Amino acid sequence: MPGDHLSNEEFFTKLGDLLENxxxxxxxxxxLTQKRLTFDTDFSPPPAAKIADDPLWDTHPQNPLPVVIRASNNKSSSRPGTDREDIAKTKLSTVVQPDQLDSFYGRYADVCKAGMSGLKKRDKKKGKKDKKKKRKGAVGETKG
Incomplete structure (x- = not known):
């Protein structure tokens, strides 16, 4: 499994390409997902007595753990009647060591912002606002 991860630089390059595409x-x-990497060959759980005293023993490890960052696109298959083409599934992952997290997240934020710069703002539905206004007016009105 560790051989499948990209270096941080390769990850940023491919993530930028994925977002641009x-x-x-x-x-x-x-x-985009992230979680701590708990796979460690040297790791052995504490004795049963300690686990009984602290059932959340794994939430505060002795040494800081690395983080796995993953990115993937949603595989899109063309449906009849649409103009979408088949897009191959892309999966990217990298492991970030605890001492590199601050610099990694700074660059990660820059790459994500650059990839999201051209997104269109969603159109808000006007029907809900109109209905609320009509209801408020009808309830508050009094004949005089």
């Missing part, structure tokens, strides 16, 4: 196609979803 989705933006130019005009559709698509990019999923």
């Amino acid at each position: 989705n933006r130019t196609k005009g559709h698509g979803t990019v999923f």
